[in-house]
Amino acid sequence: MTHPSFNYRYRTLLLVLLASALWLAGCSQSGSSLQASSSGSNSKDDKVVIHIGVQGKTGILPYAREKGWFEDSLKEAGAEVQWHEFASGPPHFEALAAGRIDFGAVGGTPVISGQVGNVDFxxxxxxxxxxxxxxxxxxxDSPIQELKDLKGKKIGVAKGSSAYNFLYMALDQAGLTDSDVKVIQLQPDEARPALDTGAIDAWSIWEPYATTAVFQTGASLLASGEDLNINAPSFLIARTGFTEEHPELTVAFLKAYEEARIYFTTHLDEVSEDISKTQKLDKEIISRVLKNSQPILLPITPEFAKAHQEQADFLYKSGAIDKQLDTSKVLESKFVEQALKELNEDKQK
Structure with a gap:
């Protein structure tokens, strides 16, 4: 099924994203101040500076940032850490293209957009x-009962995010296209007030925002990926130049992430308490979000690769992207396989 207006809107978004990325990349290559502070640079004591992108407030990376875990782990590997905040996944790729970050955690749709834009990651x-x-x-108290009731409604979503692709796949399952609804570009901090005041009729979003809205305002969940059997893997991404120049630090980063993930998932009560205090949110909300999230760190198995390819195929068939992708070209598991192997060997000692 071809969605003409979806094609136009999404491609316009990609052009803006890629133009920004190319402009930033040009700046980073021009010898400007951006180049001087670029990723993977050496500090005065010859330590490599690893730049990590972070979004949200309740995930592993923001929690580890508060605890200083990556700083401690990567210091042993001879590296320093700098953090860069983003509102959602797509801006990570502008920063990657400009050489301003080395790692980040994003949903599958931004990964597809990054590949379409030939970002080196x-x-x-x-x-x-x-x-x-x-x-x-x-x-x-919304009158909306099922997905087909979204026809003619205003839906807020961060364009280019994983929730954006999810929305269109959900509409497709209901026999709708974007021409049947009014999609409004809103970042999470803009969409929540819009939902609360009735400026939008529905919101396609990721955790923790969905559960927070349910608990705080009595909002309801209309559909989830689980309900619709939509698998949409999320990924850790890395700048190719960094992985090639510093493969050992790439493994060290992944080991630090896995150690943080293990603590995060085995101390949910403590983590929920910490986050509820720093974010001034009810602990019950945070506990529910974390139980829903179930973070993992795994190689990109054939099953995950297939699900990701299906996401890209859907975007291509919908007319959202103008070329068919072989998504396997940007998937690389050797670093995480080595990291998990080394951690397992450490346990055996």
């Missing part, structure tokens, strides 16, 4: 299967 590990990661939320 690799997806190096799977961090979530995506079945519970994206949801469509409707306000309390």
């Amino acid at each position: 690799r997806a190096v590990a799977v961090t979530a299967d995506g079945r519970k990661g994206n949801m469509i939320v409707i306000p309390k």
Whole structure:
């Protein structure tokens, strides 16, 4: 099924994203101040500086940032850490193209957009299967009962995000296209007030925003990836130049991530308490979000690769991207396989 207006809107978004990326990349190559502070640079004491992109407030990376875990782990490997905040996944790729970050954690749709734009990166590990990661939320007392009731409604979503692709796959399952609804570009901090005030009728979003809206306002979940059997893996991404120049630090980063993930998932009560205090959110909300999230760190198995390819194929068939991708070209598991192997060997000692 071809969605003409979806094609136009999404391709316009990609052009803006890629133009920004190319402009930033040009700046980074021009010898400007951006180049001087670029990723993988050496500090005065010859330590490599690893630049990590982070989004959200409840995931492993933001929690580890608060705890200083990556700083401690990577210091042993002779590296320093700098963090860069983003509102969603797509801006990570602008930063990757400009050489301003080396690693990040994003959903599958930004990964596809990055590949379409020829950004030089690799997806190096799977961090979530995506079945519970994206949801469509409707306000309390909404007359909307099922997906087909979205026809003619205003839906907020961050364009280019994993929730954006999820929305269109959900609409497709209901026999709708984007021409049947009004999609409004909103970042999470813009969409929540819009949902609360009735400016939008529904919100396609990821955790923790969905559960927070349900608990705080009585909003309802209309659909999730689990309900619709939509697998949309999330990934850790890495700048190719960094992985080639510093393969040992790439493994060290992944080891630090896995150690953080293990603590994060085995101390949920403590983690929930910490996050509820720093983010001033009810602990019950955070506990529910974390139980829904179930973060993982795994190589990109054939099953995950197939699910990711299906996402790209859907975007191509919908007319959202203008070329068919072989997504396997940006998937690389050797670093995470080595990291997990080394951690397992350490346990045996």
